[in-house]
Structures are given as structure tokens and as C-alpha cells.
Amino acid sequence: MAKNNKNIELLDRFMRGETSPEEEQLLLEWFRNSASRDEILHFYQQRWIETSDEELPAEVQGRMFLRIKERMHEIEESQKDRETRTIKPKSSFTRFLPYAATILLCIGIFSSYLYTLKKSQVASEYTVSAEKGQRASIVLPDGTKVWLNSHTELRYKSDYGVKERNVFLNGEAYFEVSKDKEHRFVVKSGEMEVEALGTSFNVKAYNEDPDFVATLFEGSIKAGTGDDNSVILTPNQHVxxxxxxxxxxxGTSENVSYARMWRNNELAFEREKLDDIAILLNRMYNVQLEFKSDKIRNYRFSGVIKNNSLDNVIEIISLTAPIIYESHGDTIILDAKP
Structure with missing residues (x-):
């Protein structure tokens, strides 16, 4: 078995693109042996059984399968290049490709089967959250990058990417989606669904807000409550x-970039009511804003605040509107100027 383990180790290194021509020749000779496929299947089956009680993170599992797919793609591209050349190379690697494709396909199918079987038996759900006053980020198994604003929760199941790429959002998040034409990427936020392919967009969908808003920066998205009530957005539009x-x-806004400025710790307002700004500051800084005067709730503000410490934000607001404020611990009291 020691010899077989050595061959498996070479196969793992080949998938990472780390093998030398001499090592590829050794793998080629092993692949020519009809027993090699059974040995590979037995090895990976045993490895899976040995780790059956361990919970592999979805990120790790996803990257395993992505690497197999990437290596298969590299092999296919190499074969295409070889077919278009007038003089065919005679390297051992070229002769190795058909065997490699077969073995990698075998591993991919077997691993995908075991992955699906194992996860169907033990349903898992992963949650990433950012509490009030915090932010977070995550890279999903397919390479999609997600930034979470304060008071936000993102969930996805362990079968993410097997059939579809579904995530569930409560709060606000910015997405940079990895392209994958075979697997839809969908953000589900209460009544709203946003479907995207290879794009970047922002979704603001807090359960306590009256409106959910999706803003597109690159690519295209389909957003709405279903096929009969959906729209297609182009860059710089929001729904x-x-x-x-x-x-x-x-709608379309000249200041569409405002929707993602929170990622850089900047605050951007476009005719926002002070009442709504109070909700925003509660999420960002975990403070309570109380109004002594109801008339100031409808004061509107526009602009960008780059140094957005809480004291700085409140000070700027008080300088641009006829209001005064007092701080008492984690409570800020706002009132109209006498």
C-alpha cells in the first residue's frame, strides 16, 4: 500500500500542477495498469470513511471540487492547443493527458457523489454575521466575495454549488460573484430574490425596513419577487x-456609488431623512438616538462623510441643520435649536 500511497501523492501533486516530467512519466506507467482506477477509488473511499465523523468546512470542500474542475479545464485546453499545432509534441505529458482526464473525471464523479451523499445525511447550514457596530467579510466556496454591513446575517447551506448557489440575507451586503454559467447565484432576502452571473452588486434588505433595495455596479442582475414580477438591471441602476x-x-442615480461606500467606512447620504439616519447610526454604532422634537425627524441630508466616527457624524449633522444634541452613554438626544 505504501507504493500506492506514493502514486496517490503524485496524483494530488499533479492536480496542483507541481509534478515534474519524470514524475508524470511514473504516473503514466501507473495509469497504464488496469488496476490503477480501482486503487484510486479505494483510496479516496477509505479517506472519506476515515473522516466521516469530521465536519469539513464548506469552503474546503468547495475548493477541492473547484480545483479538480480547473485541472480538467487545463487538460482540455492543452489538448486543444496540441490539436491545432502542425507538429505534435512527443512529451510524456502529452501522452499522459488521456489517462489524466479519465482519472480526474473518475475522482470528480466519485467525490461529488460522496459529498452529496454525506451532506444529504447530515444537513448543515453555515451562518456569518456582523453585529451592530461591526462588519464582516467571507469568501464562499466558489470564490464569491461578500462584505457584510453592520447588523447583518448571511446563511448558506452545505450543498452550496452542487445544484445552485443560494444565499440567504438579512441586512446589507456587497457581492462580487464568481462566474459559473452552470450554477445560478441567488440572494434571497425575505420577499426579494436577486439572481446574478459574474457581477458586483449591493443588497440592502433589513427586516425592519419598509423597502428592500438592490443596486447594480457591474454585469446584470434579475431582481424581484418571482418570474412574473421581476426586472433586469443594467449597471448604475437600482431597484x-x-x-x-x-x-x-x-431608478438611476448619479450617486449610485453611495450604495457601497460603507465598505470603506464612509457614510453617504442622498436626501436622507434624519429619522432614517438615526436607524443607520443605531446599526453602525449600536447607539440609540432619541428625538425631543418630532419636526427634526424629516430634515434631509446629502453628502459624504469620510471620517465617520460617531462624534464626527453627529457634529457634522448638527452643523448643517438647526439641531442640537446631547450624549448620555450609548444614547444621543436630538432636539431643535431654540
Whole structure:
């Protein structure tokens, strides 16, 4: 078995692109042996059994399968290049390709089967959250990058990427989606669904807000409550879903970049009511804003605050509107200027 383990180790290194021509020649000779496939299947089956009680992170599992797919793609591209050349190379690697493709396909199918079987027996769900006053980020198994704003929760199941790439969002997040035409990427936020392929966009969908908003920066997205109530967005557009009426409103803004400035610790307002800003500051800084005067709730503010410490934000707001404030621990009291 020691010899077989050595061959398996060479196979693992080949998938990582780390083998030398001499080592590839050894693998080629092993592949010519009809027993090699059974040895490979037996080895990976045993490895899976030995780790059956361990919970492999979805990120690790996803990257395993992605690497197999990438290596298969590299092999296919090499074969295409070889077919287009007038003089065919005679390297051992070239003769090795048909065997490699077969073995990698075998591993891919077997691993995918075991992955699906194991996860169907033990349903798992992964949660990433950012509490009030915090932010977080994550790289999903397919390489998709997600940034979470304060008071946000993102969930995805352990079968992410097997059939579809579904995530469940409560809060606000910015997405940079990896391209994968075979697997849809869908963000589900209450009544709203946003489907994307190879794109970057922001979704603001807090359960306590009356509207869910999706803003597109690159690519295209389909957003709405279903096939009969959906719209296709182009870059620099945003769609708002009113949760009560379930109506969709599409708009374009010169300041569309405002929707993602929070990632850089910047605050951007475009005619925002002070009442809504108070909710935002509660999420970002975990503080309570109380109004002594109701009339100041409807004061509107526009602009960008780069140094967005809480004291700086409150000070700037008080300088641009006829209001005064007092701080008492984690509570800020706002009132109209006398």
C-alpha cells in the first residue's frame, strides 16, 4: 500500500500542477495498469470513511471540487492547443493527458457523489454575521466575495454549488460573484430574490425596513419577487421593492456609488431623512438616538462623510441643520435649536 500511497501523492501533486516530467512519466506507467482506477477509488473511499465523523468546512470542500474542475479545464485546453499545432509534441505529458482526464473525471464523479451523499445525511447550514457596530467579510466556496454591513446575517447551506448557489440575507451586503454559467447565484432576502452571473452588486434588505433595495455596479442582475414580477438591471441602476405593496421601482442615480461606500467606512447620504439616519447610526454604532422634537425627524441630508466616527457624524449633522444634541452613554438626544 505504501507504493500506492506514493502514486496517490503524485496524483494530488499533479492536480496542483507541481509534478515534474519524470514524475508524470511514473504516473503514466501507473495509469497504464488496469488496476490503477480501482486503487484510486479505494483510496479516496477509505479517506472519506476515515473522516466521516469530521465536519469539513464548506469552503474546503468547495475548493477541492473547484480545483479538480480547473485541472480538467487545463487538460482540455492543452489538448486543444496540441490539436491545432502542425507538429505534435512527443512529451510524456502529452501522452499522459488521456489517462489524466479519465482519472480526474473518475475522482470528480466519485467525490461529488460522496459529498452529496454525506451532506444529504447530515444537513448543515453555515451562518456569518456582523453585529451592530461591526462588519464582516467571507469568501464562499466558489470564490464569491461578500462584505457584510453592520447588523447583518448571511446563511448558506452545505450543498452550496452542487445544484445552485443560494444565499440567504438579512441586512446589507456587497457581492462580487464568481462566474459559473452552470450554477445560478441567488440572494434571497425575505420577499426579494436577486439572481446574478459574474457581477458586483449591493443588497440592502433589513427586516425592519419598509423597502428592500438592490443596486447594480457591474454585469446584470434579475431582481424581484418571482418570474412574473421581476426586472433586469443594467449597471448604475437600482431597484426598490416595497414590502407592503410588493411593487418594484427601478431608478438611476448619479450617486449610485453611495450604495457601497460603507465598505470603506464612509457614510453617504442622498436626501436622507434624519429619522432614517438615526436607524443607520443605531446599526453602525449600536447607539440609540432619541428625538425631543418630532419636526427634526424629516430634515434631509446629502453628502459624504469620510471620517465617520460617531462624534464626527453627529457634529457634522448638527452643523448643517438647526439641531442640537446631547450624549448620555450609548444614547444621543436630538432636539431643535431654540
Amino acid at each position: 426598490s421593492l416595497n414590502r407592503q405593496s410588493r411593487s418594484l421601482t427601478v
